[in-house]
Amino acid sequence: MKKKAHFKADEARTALGVFKGLEVRIGEIVDDEWDEPMGPTPMPSPTGLRSWDHKLLSKYQPSYMPYCQVCCLCTFGKCDLSGDKRGACGIDMKGQQARIVLAAANIGNAAHLAHARHLVDHLIDEFGPQTNLIQGPGTEIHAPVSRLATGMRPRTLEDAAIILDYCESQLAHTLSAVHTGQEGSWLDFESKVFHVGMIDQISMEIADLAQISTFNFPQADPKAPLVDSGIGMMDTNKAIILTIGHNIVPAASITDYIAEKKLGGQVEVGGMCCTAWDITRRDPSAKVVGPISWQLRYIRSGKADVVVVDEQCVRTDVVPEAQKVEAPVISTSDKAVMGLPDRSDDPIDSIVEELVSGKIPGAYIHDHHKVGAVATKVALAVMPKRRKMKFFPTKKQIQKMAQDCKKCSECIRSCPNNQPIMEAVLAAQTGNFEPLRDVYRNCIGCARCESACPNGYDLHSWMVVAAEKDCKDEIYKLRTGRGAIQDTEIRSVGQPIVFGEIPGVIAHVGCANYPGGGEDIYEMAEEFAKRRYIILTSGCAAMSAGSVKDENGQSIYERRGGEFDAGCVINVGSCVSNPHIAGAAIKIAAIFAKRNLRGNYAEIADYIHNRVGAVGISWGAMSQKAASIASGFWRLGVPVIVGPHGSKYRRMLLGKKEDEEAWTVYDARTGEKVVTAPGPEHLFYAAETVAEANVMTAKLCIRPNDTSKGRSIKLSHYIDIHENSYGFFPDDVWKYIRRETDIPITLKDKILDQMKENKWKERTIPDPTLLKELVMGGGK
Amino acid sequence: MVMKPVPWQTGEICGPDSAKSLNKADQLKRTFAKSKKPLLIVGSEAASMTHGTGDMIDYAISLSEASKIPVVATGGAIKAFIERGYEGCKSIGAMELANYLQDESWLGPHGKGPHDLILIYGIPYYMQWTLLSAVMNFGTHLTKVSLGRYYQPHADWSFPNTKEKQWHDILDDILDVV
Numbered sequence: 039m040k041k042k043a044h045f046k047a048d049e050a051r052t053a054l055g056v057f058k059g060l061e062v063r064i065g066e067i068v069d070d071e072w073d074e075p076m077g078p079t080p081m082p083s084p085t086g087l088r089s090w091d092h093k094l095l096s097k098y099q100p101s102y103m104p105y106c107q108v109c110c111l112c113t114f115g116k117c118d119l120s121g122d123k124r125g126a127c128g129i130d131m132k133g134q135q136a137r138i139v140l141a142a143a144n145i146g147n148a149a150h151l152a153h154a155r156h157l158v159d160h161l162i163d164e165f166g167p168q169t170n171l172i173q174g175p176g177t178e179i180h181a182p183v184s185r186l187a188t189g190m191r192p193r194t195l196e197d198a199a200i201i202l203d204y205c206e207s208q209l210a211h212t213l214s215a216v217h218t219g220q221e222g223s224w225l226d227f228e229s230k231v232f233h234v235g236m237i238d239q240i241s242m243e244i245a246d247l248a249q250i251s252t253f254n255f256p257q258a259d260p261k262a263p264l265v266d267s268g269i270g271m272m273d274t275n276k277a278i279i280l281t282i283g284h285n286i287v288p289a290a291s292i293t294d295y296i297a298e299k300k301l302g303g304q305v306e307v308g309g310m311c312c313t314a315w316d317i318t319r320r321d322p323s324a325k326v327v328g329p330i331s332w333q334l335r336y337i338r339s340g341k342a343d344v345v346v347v348d349e350q351c352v353r354t355d356v357v358p359e360a361q362k363v364e365a366p367v368i369s370t371s372d373k374a375v376m377g378l379p380d381r382s383d384d385p386i387d388s389i390v391e392e393l394v395s396g397k398i399p400g401a402y403i404h405d406h407h408k409v410g411a412v413a414t415k416v417a418l419a420v421m422p423k424r425r426k427m428k429f430f431p432t433k434k435q436i437q438k439m440a441q442d443c444k445k446c447s448e449c450i451r452s453c454p455n456n457q458p459i460m461e462a463v464l465a466a467q468t469g470n471f472e473p474l475r476d477v478y479r480n481c482i483g484c485a486r487c488e489s490a491c492p493n494g495y496d497l498h499s500w501m502v503v504a505a506e507k508d509c510k511d512e513i514y515k516l517r518t519g520r521g522a523i524q525d526t527e528i529r530s531v532g533q534p535i536v537f538g539e540i541p542g543v544i545a546h547v548g549c550a551n552y553p554g555g556g557e558d559i560y561e562m563a564e565e566f567a568k569r570r571y572i573i574l575t576s577g578c579a580a581m582s583a584g585s586v587k588d589e590n591g592q593s594i595y596e597r598r599g600g601e602f603d604a605g606c607v608i609n610v611g612s613c614v615s616n617p618h619i620a621g622a623a624i625k626i627a628a629i630f631a632k633r634n635l636r637g638n639y640a641e642i643a644d645y646i647h648n649r650v651g652a653v654g655i656s657w658g659a660m661s662q663k664a665a666s667i668a669s670g671f672w673r674l675g676v677p678v679i680v681g682p683h684g685s686k687y688r689r690m691l692l693g694k695k696e697d698e699e700a701w702t703v704y705d706a707r708t709g710e711k712v713v714t715a716p717g718p719e720h721l722f723y724a725a726e727t728v729a730e731a732n733v734m735t736a737k738l739c740i741r742p743n744d745t746s747k748g749r750s751i752k753l754s755h756y757i758d759i760h761e762n763s764y765g766f767f768p769d770d771v772w773k774y775i776r777r778e779t780d781i782p783i784t785l786k787d788k789i790l791d792q793m794k795e796n797k798w799k800e801r802t803i804p805d806p807t808l809l810k811e812l813v814m815g816g817g818k
Numbered sequence: 819m820v821m822k823p824v825p826w827q828t829g830e831i832c833g834p835d836s837a838k839s840l841n842k843a844d845q846l847k848r849t850f851a852k853s854k855k856p857l858l859i860v861g862s863e864a865a866s867m868t869h870g871t872g873d874m875i876d877y878a879i880s881l882s883e884a885s886k887i888p889v890v891a892t893g894g895a896i897k898a899f900i901e902r903g904y905e906g907c908k909s910i911g912a913m914e915l916a917n918y919l920q921d922e923s924w925l926g927p928h929g930k931g932p933h934d935l936i937l938i939y940g941i942p943y944y945m946q947w948t949l950l951s952a953v954m955n956f957g958t959h960l961t962k963v964s965l966g967r968y969y970q971p972h973a974d975w976s977f978p979n980t981k982e983k984q985w986h987d988i989l990d991d992i993l994d995v996v
Contacts (some may be wrong), residue, residue, distance in 0.1 A: 101913065101917035101920070102952065102956065103916060104951050104952075104955050105948075106833050107832065121958070131956075451826055451828050452828055454827075682945045685949075690917065694918075725911065726861065726945060733894075764909055
């Protein structure tokens with residue numbers, strides 16, 4: 039393989055002297071040891087896979103739901119795009135919606151890519167460019183996403199840097215397409231959404247590969263440690279350092295410092311959002327405090343003595359919130375400085391003194407080597423004083439304050455989930471705190487109710503007070519992120535997945551913007567795990583899945599295995615671990631079907647789309663990162679379901695089941711066009727309720743390649759879940775029957791009646807592909 | 819309570835077009851008279867919204883029976899209809915519906931279309947907001963009446979954010995008008 043290398047260093051010390059502003063370009067590096075032939079699309083440009091994208095987009099056409107009817111991105115506007123109007127630049131409503139979707143996916147990818155770049159640059163500084171990238175035992179096909187998309191197999195940090203160069207160039211192109219007077223077609227905007235989604239998967243894979251290789255994380259380990267989680271798990275007899283965000287580097291300096299100084303008996307570290315996963319992957323004695331939506335409740339509890347933020351999904355009011363409880367804040371990322379003074383170049387003891395004395399509310403320290411010492415010393419120094427403080431009002435105080443409620447409903451109107459906050463406040467007037475406690479259970483922690491309250495009530499804090507006991511009881515055991523799936527595991531389950539006998543692979547990923555509390559994630563995961571689907575988790579969803587205990591007090595991770603196998607629940611890790619999920623699907627094509635991966639994107643995506651019954655669910659999808667992660671799955675042909683708030687992404691990708699042409703594939707054996715059942719029926723879908731999500735999940739696992747046995751199993755689950763959720767036998771089962779052997783035996787009579795009623799005819803089971811060139815003989 | 823035609827969820831403001839306030843059932847007389855093929859859409863929250871001695875599923879059944887309007891339920895709301903022995907209801911996802919409603923030739927879940935009027939309530943506020951945005955922008959052949967209690971700007975007619983009793987009273991009046 040030939041690839042271009044390019045690296046820069048602000049200052050390089052060599053035997054020849056010190057070079058400032060060093061920049062080296064090497065024309066080509068040859069990877070002579072890899073004999074896998076190069077596929078047709080290594081490192082594709084934004085239009086390199088356009089043809090594949092258009093195939094998917096003609097099958098799953100965008101359904102736009104404009105979030106507003108105007109465009110206000112340039113000074114021509116605001117332009118009214120309602121009706122058939124076009125803006126001053128010529129764009130129409132569909133184009134504008136697709137443009138905003140692309141902008142969101144670009145933003146999401148930028149966050150992951152900048153994260154990856156920071157990690158790789160930092161690790162090259164620490165360990166050198168030739169440091170090996172290791173995914174773990176049994177992962178000969180390591181970095182499957184990078185192999186597939188770039189044609190490179192990244193074996194060192196230097197390789198990783200080269201791949202990130204490619205990603206950065208692509209992000210620049212797709213971001214530029216959003217500019218006024220660039221792309222004008224909704225279809226090509228959408229194709230670029232897929233492209234940046236693929237780039238996002240590569241960026242995340244590189245980030246996780248780099249940190250797994252250097253930070254002593256579990257390496258493809260099904261028995262990754264069970265770690266403590268929950269607000270109630272934090273030991274307030276120790277000084278507590280709370281880390282929030284996604285980037286392990288500053289948090290690792292804290293756990294390293296504590297270990298080096300043997301301070302584990304006096305200080306503990308808890309994490310929120312993905313930093314929580316990554317610190318526990320590095321140090322299982324660290325704790326997962328909770329998902330993104332718990333930030334405010336934990337900061338306000340005052341239990342965290344120091345708050346250290348890195349990047350992504352950090353509350354942007356973290357400094358004033360921490361100030362309320364006199365907890366110093368340390369910001370560590372140039373992406374989220376939070377207005378704090380830069381103390382990076384100051385001596386550690388001087389920074390500590392300023393923070394402990396309260397002279398400054400926090401400090402920006404980009405030198406991660408100092409963060410561990412500063413955070414630990416400050417936490418130890420402020421902890422004794424802070425433990426004597428009370429930060430929440432008492433119930434009596436709340437009851438008194440609540441008497442002045444103006445009953446204006448503004449708290450309800452501002453609540454994303456329309457929670458009955460006002461009614462709960464009115465109940466608190468009488469000393470009844472149960473309604474506030476109920477609100478807490480469904481609260482996503484945004485505190486918009488407080489901003490809206492004309493009385494300035496700290497409503498979120500009131501909910502936490504009402505649910506004090508629940509907070510104490512939030513004690514769980516979660517399995518930390520294992521990283522990749524082993525090739526050997528794929529070998530065991532590849533065939534049953536492709537034949538449909540393991541009915542599906544379901545991944546719960548993403549944020550915590552849940553419509554009705556985090557327990558929904560557990561309910562959905564358990565529903566399908568008990569049906570022997572393979573369940574994967576990552577990010578905040580992985581925390582929520584584990585935050586319910588059964589009658590024996592065990593979490594789903596304690597009860598179910600961590601192997602990639604039927605009925606197991608596998609936490610891959612943080613947001614940047616998501617490509618291990620895509621990677622598992624890709625590796626099925628390589629291992630089970632012996633397809634070449636290298637630079638062979640369209641063929642493998644076609645394989646996955648038609649054969650691997652995988653579905654992503656992001657029930658609480660909130661961010662632009664969630665949008666870019668989903669986009670990466672779409673390009674692989676993997677459907678994604680989001681919760682009702684996901685409708686605000688303003689565009690679905692939906693199939694129409696009655697449109698036979700859309701469900702027509704080539705039979706790779708004969709070249710004939712064969713009409714298949716509508717499966718998967720949609721590529722991006724917001725479900726209104728858990729019931730609907732469950733029905734849709736079972737349905738979206740159906741693939742054209744299912745064997746009769748596999749189809750029968752999948753239909754059994756679909757029918758059962760449909761009947762339980764909707765109360766009636768689904769009327770579209772006949773569409774999914776190709777031969778009578780597809781019929782679930784126990785439901786034969788009902789289905790035969792339905793088939794007769796709809797004049798069913800037997801159909802061929804093809805070797806399905808959307809790509810004519812994959813037909814034997816090249817499709818000529 | 820804000821008795822104004824402003825979005826119930828305060829951030830959900832929209833573009834130049836917005837719904838007329840529905841303050842009396844009579845305002846819908848002309849709309850109903852003009853419509854040949856209406857469709858009633860009922861979301862998952864209807865079962866937890868009380869109305870009189872029943873709930874908004876019962877109301878849907880009454881409305882459907884009063885006017886022979888076919889009913890489609892989203893998000894699994896159909897289960898409540900079936901439990902009440904009402905068999906005329908069909909089920910579809912809200913997002914699927916948002917897509918189909920953009921198609922002027924769509925015959926609807928009962929095959930009785932193409933529809934020219936939709937009556938809608940019971941889908942989570944923000945999701946109904948997005949569904950109606952799709953219809954307002956791309957399903958311009960349809961007249962859209964929101965029968966939920968809170969203002970939906972993307973409808974043609976919507977209750978402003980309305981006091982509960984007044985809302986129920988007008989809903990009952992609609993049964994007579996329709």
